[in-house]
Amino acid sequence: LELHKQFADELQVVVVHDGVRPLVPPSLLRELVLGAEQHGAAGAVRPLISTVLRSGHDGFLVDSLDRSIHVASETPQAFQLSVLLSAYNKCSEEDLDHGTECLHLTLNHCGIKAKLIQGSEDLWKVTHRKDILLATTAIKQKGNNVCIIAAEKTSVISQLLESVGGVANSVRHIVSTVCSSGVDNLTYNTVIVFHEQEIQQDTHLVDFASMLDTDKLGLIIHVIDNASVEGMQSMSVYNLQRSGRSMAHNYEKLR
Numbered sequence: 001l002e003l004h005k006q007f008a009d010e011l012q013v014v015v016v017h018d019g020v021r022p023l024v025p026p027s028l029l030r031e032l033v034l035g036a037e038q039h040g041a042a043g044a045v046r047p048l049i050s051t052v053l054r055s056g057h058d059g060f061l062v063d064s065l066d067r068s069i070h071v072a073s074e075t076p077q078a079f080q081l082s083v084l085l086s087a088y089n090k091c092s093e094e095d096l097d098h099g100t101e102c103l104h105l106t107l108n109h110c111g112i113k114a115k116l117i118q119g120s121e122d123l124w125k126v127t128h129r130k131d132i133l134l135a136t137t138a139i140k141q142k143g144n145n146v147c148i149i150a151a152e153k154t155s156v157i158s159q160l161l162e163s164v165g166g167v168a169n170s171v172r173h174i175v176s177t178v179c180s181s182g183v184d185n186l187t188y189n190t191v192i193v194f195h196e197q198e199i200q201q202d203t204h205l206v207d208f209a210s211m212l213d214t215d216k217l218g219l220i221i222h223v224i225d226n227a228s229v230e231g232m233q234s235m236s237v238y239n240l241q242r243s244g245r246s247m248a249h250n251y252e253k254l255r
Contacts, residue, residue: 044119
């Protein structure tokens with residue numbers, strides 16, 4: 001309300017959200033704001049997963065909702081500020097005690113039929129202790145920016161792009177044999193490099209490190225694309241492990 005007084009001419013649409021749904025896609029926010037601008041109110045909804053029953057005071061079944069015509073209301077929701085303020089000003093004591101659905105308040109008190117917009121599956125509520133672990137994992141996945149470096153786009157690269165794209169925030173394929181942030185001036189917290197020769201640690205480590213977002217846990221995966229390359233077949237597992245430990249140590253010194 002204080003912001004409304006200060007920016008009355010500028011503040012047209014407000015978004016109402018609760019902190020227990022931390023995974024809100026920016027694209028959904030844009031749709032909601034545009035919906036509120038056009039229709040007065042807009043809210044995110046999801047299909048009902050379970051059947052909803054209405055129980056009587058005696059604890060016996062009274063009715064069952066048809067899931068094909070009902071949806072679950074989620075947040076965020078967006079409103080023209082004048083509509084939301086009008087609905088709040090007309091609320092009764094019962095509304096304030098039990099009317100937690102803002103879309104219903106604007107319908108009852110302002111006659112505004114909200115635009116219902118399909119939300120993503122990420123709009124679930126963090127309610128129980130186990131949900132905190134799920135949310136933490138989901139946030140890590142959403143913040144995972146992956147770069148795949150390979151000399152050409154093969155069928156393997158295409159499959160990798162498709163599979164990783166489903167769990168990462170962003171995936172980019174750079175057609176290059178040069179492992180440097182100078183390729184696109186971006187940093188990533190996961191870099192997958194396909195190469196056909198043993199990397200020269202002295203010359204390539206700095207290039208690899210410059211691509212990592214050091215504010216996050218950086219991961220570099222090396223894929224030897226051709227095991228028949230001279231010198232590779234004769235490398236033992238021990239030598240590969242020793243080389244990996246040495247490389248990890250040198251990466252750590254660069255951080």
